[in-house]
Amino acid sequence: MTGSPDSTPSPWTDPDRPPLREADLQRALASAGGLWREVRVVAETGSSNADLAARAAEDEGLVLVAEYQSAGRGRLDRAWTAPARSGLFFSVLLHPEDVPVARWGWLPLLAGVGAAEATTRVSGVDVRLKWPNDLMVGERKLAGILAERAGTGVVLGIGLNVSLREDELPVPGAISLALAGAGTTDRGPLLRAVLREIETLYRRWCAAGGDARASGLHDAYVGMCATIGRRVRVQLPAGRLLVGTATGIDDDGRLLVDGPDGPEAVGAGDVVHVRPGGEAPQA
Known part of the structure; x- marks a missing residue:
């Protein structure tokens, strides 16, 4: 870990990216x-x-x-x-x-x-x-x-x-x-x-x-959550894929997903918003 820009000045050349003080x-x-x-x-x-x-x-x-x-x-x-x-x-x-x-x-x-x-x-x-x-x-x-x-x-x-x-x-x-x-x-x-x-x-x-x-x-x-109300694809830690509609957040901060087997609370997973046509944007 190198020193602070305040204590050990280092050269910088991009005027759009000045160092923090x-x-x-x-x-x-x-x-x-x-x-x-x-x-x-x-x-x-x-x-x-x-x-x-x-x-x-x-x-x-x-x-x-x-x-x-x-x-x-x-x-x-x-x-x-x-x-x-x-x-x-x-x-x-x-x-x-x-x-x-x-x-x-x-x-x-x-x-x-x-x-x-x-x-x-x-x-x-x-x-x-x-x-x-x-x-x-x-x-x-x-x-x-x-x-x-x-x-x-x-x-x-x-x-x-x-x-x-x-x-x-x-x-x-x-x-x-x-x-x-x-x-x-x-x-x-x-x-x-x-x-x-x-x-x-x-x-x-x-x-x-x-x-x-x-x-x-x-x-x-x-x-502020743009996920709620969206159709999502969730890659769960165990490798299972869950596809459904995100309906809310529970008291533990988990994402509530209405999937093919009914409502499910997701505590961890890689979430992708699915576009209306079924195409998922790049993560």
């Missing part, structure tokens, strides 16, 4: 009594999730932002990479001690709601959620979230495409804020907004003991 982010986010107590920006690392997992015994509120990740991972252990400074690639460490572990499955959904709401507000792009926690613009993927248990806590990693050009996208089904016509691609204000929104939702959720309905998280997620 660690000192500015620390000053704006790490206020007394706030959730975020340390914000660090590094020029390059393998995986920000792995770096924070190694610090899992520390108090919650750590934020690690990587300008470039050489070994980034997405859900289902998929490899993920993007050009340096082309997006927001960061992880946070949380210890929801007042919430039963059985309810921790809501954390990646919570992060999805916070990231989508903040991104829509700052960029002007209408961002929706695909269950469980992909951020979408139309049928194209803007961001993904990876949650991993680490010691007695959870590390949440977020990768959001900001200025990627069409020829830089990892897959044809991806998109960036720039390609979506965002009003701004300034990563500093966007990161601050996302972290503040996640903090607000997290504090409310923890105060409710992780009850997604009592905290308002369930309603917020359902209101």
Whole structure:
């Protein structure tokens, strides 16, 4: 893991992709009594999730932002990479001690709601959620979230495409804020907004003991979820394929699918939205 752009300047040549300033982010986010107590920006690392997992015994509120990740991972252990400074690639460490572990499955959904709401507000792009926690613009993927248990806590990693050009996208089904016509691609204000929104939702959720309905998280997620009401194809972990209509989200954050054998709650799986003609877009 290399040093912060503030402490160890590194050359950059693309004027559309200036480096983030660690000192500015620390000053704006790490206020007394706030959730975020340390914000660090590094020029390059393998995986920000792995770096924070190694610090899992520390108090919650750590934020690690990587300008470039050489070994980034997405859900289902998929490899993920993007050009340096082309997006927001960061992880946070949380210890929801007042919430039963059985309810921790809501954390990646919570992060999805916070990231989508903040991104829509700052960029002007209408961002929706695909269950469980992909951020979408139309049928194209803007961001993904990876949650991993680490010691007695959870590390949440977020990768959001900001200025990627069409020829830089990892897959044809991806998109960036720039390609979506965002009003701004300034990563500093966007990161601050996302972290503040996640903090607000997290504090409310923890105060409710992780009850997604009592905290308002369930309603917020359902209101932003583009999967509900759609015909979906779900590749389940055991290899079984479930095709049906997504009808809602249960109290555990599982996707409810009305399949050929009746309603089924899906806790994990690779979901594809099926177009009316039966064709599934690329994941």
